[in-house]
Structure formats: structure tokens, C-alpha cells
Amino acid sequence: MTTTAHAPVDYLLHLADNALVLGQRNAEWCGHGPILEEDLALxxxxxxxxxxxxxxxxxxAALINDDADQARRFAHLKGARQDGRITEDTLAYFRDVAEFRNHTLLELPHSGPLAGTASGDRDYATTITRNFLYSTLMVLVWDRLQSSADAQLAAIAAKSIKETRYHLRHASDWLVRFxxxxxxxxxxxxAALDHLLPxxxxxxxxxEAEAQAAKGGTGIDAASLQADWSALLDDTLNEATLQRPAGQGYVPQGKLGVHSEHMGFLLAEMQSLARAHPAAVW
Known part of the structure; x- marks a missing residue:
């Protein structure tokens, strides 16, 4: 009898939170893009x-609902269905800051390092540089996850890598132009690279979630991708005539639930409607 392999819930949430938070950030350019084509592209x-x-x-959510221990762990969240089952909306809209597992890089505002505050003017170079750094990583991640022992995650990876290759091409082209x-x-x-690369x-x-996923063959150890990521990074930076700064200083821990001051404001805007009407059916 064979047992179907599933990635750890926290590993799936890490990947999902990354996508949701960066998607929320990039959507802030809607109606504010520097040119119409870029408004649509973002x-x-x-x-x-x-x-x-x-x-x-x-x-x-399906894995949580099928596991009594996981269901109890997430039982405190509002927005679950009347039968108590967790949904995608529950996980996106009713978890608090410390429960999110996204990289800190993705929650930072678009204002550049010289703006002084998060309310400073948006800087498109900051947006492009962030998308470049993240997409370079995720092209490698999705490529490896196509071989995940979790068949559903492998299918998600096969779909996502096609989109992410486009995201990387878009960000790389603009970084070279800049x-x-x-x-x-x-x-x-x-300046954006100096600010964001650390x-x-x-x-x-x-x-712990990554270690479990790698051990079970459902995920990967992201550290194993560092050399390939660095090589891809250097190829584009050389073409763009940009200097790679030293990646030193404080190492953020968003994937462990320790976020910047910007995360709470991002979630407040993203989650406000759902939290105001937790029982609503859309």
C-alpha cells in the first residue's frame, strides 16, 4: 500500500505567502504605472x-481540514466556513502578522532607500529590482519543485514556472535598461540594489518546514540554490553595468514570522474588507 506524499503545511504557506504579499505590493502600481504598458504588466x-x-x-487548506491536529492549530481563525473548515480565504485574510511566513523583502514598500519613510514616492527601480531578485530565486525553486513527491505541488510548480520566467524576463530587461x-x-x-540585496x-x-519538506522529498533546501541564483544574478548585473554590493548586516527572518514594521500596514489594507464581514459569502 502506497502513501501519498504531501508537503508540510508550513512549507506550502511559506510559498503561498510569498506570492500573495508580493502580488499585493505590485498591485499597488495599478493606475499609477510610469507608462500604460507597465501599469498593465504589473x-x-x-x-x-x-x-x-x-x-x-x-x-x-485541504491538508489542514484532513488532519485533526492541524485543524485544531488553525481553529482560532475567523472566516472559516460554518462547518469549521478552513478555506484559502481563511488563510489569506484571517492570519495575523506573526503567522505569515513570507520573505521580508517582499513586504517592503516601493519607496526607495532615500525616501525616508514608507509614505515616500514610489520608485520603479525599487519595484523592478525586488521583482528581479525574487523571480531569479523562484525560477530555480519552481523548476526543482516540478519533481516534488507531492504531486499537487509538482503540478503547481509546472504551471508557476512558466509565469515566473516571464516575470524574470520583464524585471531583467528593465533592470538592464535602468x-x-x-x-x-x-x-x-x-541605490535600489544596494538597499534590497541584503x-x-x-x-x-x-x-523547520523547509527541512521537513526536503527530507520528505516534497520540497527543497533553498540554500542549495544559492550558487545558481548568484550566477544568474551576476549575469544580469554585468549586462546592466551595476555593482553587486556586499550582502552583509542583519539577516531578516520573515519566513520565521519576524516581520518589518511594514507588514502590519500591508495586511490591514489587504484584509480589512474580509475582517469587517467575516461571515460574508462573495
């Missing part, structure tokens, strides 16, 4: 990420 990017998050949350463009565009891209150190710190 809206499509956000829809892709939202679709990835939905598939992962649906998978996680870096190898005007004096101002180069300076903005370099946050990418979090990609390589381990978590």
Missing part, C-alpha cells in the same frame, strides 16, 4: 502571483 504580474497563492492555499541607461536611471537602480540573505536561512 497588474498581470500580480494576477499571476495571486493565482499561485490561491493554488497553494487551497492545497494547504542600469545601462541614463546617469539618473543608473543611480536609481544601483534582504535576499533571508533566502538562504533554513526553517
Amino acid at each position: 497588474a498581470n504580474n500580480s494576477l499571476d502571483l495571486l493565482g499561485q497563492a490561491r493554488l497553494l492555499y487551497q492545497h494547504a 542600469g545601462d541607461g541614463t546617469t539618473e536611471s543608473h543611480a536609481r537602480a544601483q 534582504y535576499a540573505q533571508e533566502f538562504w536561512i533554513g526553517s
Whole structure:
């Protein structure tokens, strides 16, 4: 008798939270893009990420509902169905900051390092650089997860890698335009890279969920991708004539539930309607 392998719930939530939070951030450009084409490009990017998050949350919710211990763990969340079952909406809209497992990089505002506060003007170079750093990682992650022992996660990966390759191509093309463009565009891209690259150190710190997933063949150890990620990064940065800063300093721990001050504001905006009407059926 064979047993179907499933990725740990927390591993699925990590992947889903990454997609949801970055999708929320990129959607903030809707109606504010620097040109119409980019307004639409980032809206499509956000829809892709939202679709990835939905598939992962649906998978996680099914595993939670089928496991009594997991069901008790998430029983405190509002927004569950009347029969108490967890849904994708429960996981997206009714968990608090410390329960999210996304990388800190993805929750940062679009304002650049020189803006001073999160309410500063949006900087498109910051958005593009973040998308580049994350998409470079996820092209590698989704590629490996296509071989996951969790058949459903493998199918999600096979769909998601196609979208993520487009996201990487879009971000890479713009980063090269900025870096190898005007004096101002180069300076903005370099400042964004200097600001954001240290946050990418979090990609390589381990978590219990990742260790469990790697051991069971359902997930991967992200640290094993660091050399390939670094090589892809350097290829684009060289073409963009940008200098890679040293990745030193504090290593963020968003994937462990320790977030920046920006995460609460992001969730408050994203979750406010669902929390105001937790029993609503849309």
C-alpha cells in the first residue's frame, strides 16, 4: 500500500505567502504605472502571483481540514466556513502578522532607500529590482519543485514556472535598461540594489518546514540554490553595468514570522474588507 506524499503545511504557506504579499505590493502600481504598458504588466504580474497563492492555499487548506491536529492549530481563525473548515480565504485574510511566513523583502514598500519613510514616492527601480531578485530565486525553486513527491505541488510548480520566467524576463530587461541607461536611471537602480540585496540573505536561512519538506522529498533546501541564483544574478548585473554590493548586516527572518514594521500596514489594507464581514459569502 502506497502513501501519498504531501508537503508540510508550513512549507506550502511559506510559498503561498510569498506570492500573495508580493502580488499585493505590485498591485499597488495599478493606475499609477510610469507608462500604460507597465501599469498593465504589473497588474498581470500580480494576477499571476495571486493565482499561485490561491493554488497553494487551497492545497494547504485541504491538508489542514484532513488532519485533526492541524485543524485544531488553525481553529482560532475567523472566516472559516460554518462547518469549521478552513478555506484559502481563511488563510489569506484571517492570519495575523506573526503567522505569515513570507520573505521580508517582499513586504517592503516601493519607496526607495532615500525616501525616508514608507509614505515616500514610489520608485520603479525599487519595484523592478525586488521583482528581479525574487523571480531569479523562484525560477530555480519552481523548476526543482516540478519533481516534488507531492504531486499537487509538482503540478503547481509546472504551471508557476512558466509565469515566473516571464516575470524574470520583464524585471531583467528593465533592470538592464535602468542600469545601462541614463546617469539618473543608473543611480536609481544601483541605490535600489544596494538597499534590497541584503534582504535576499533571508533566502538562504533554513526553517523547520523547509527541512521537513526536503527530507520528505516534497520540497527543497533553498540554500542549495544559492550558487545558481548568484550566477544568474551576476549575469544580469554585468549586462546592466551595476555593482553587486556586499550582502552583509542583519539577516531578516520573515519566513520565521519576524516581520518589518511594514507588514502590519500591508495586511490591514489587504484584509480589512474580509475582517469587517467575516461571515460574508462573495
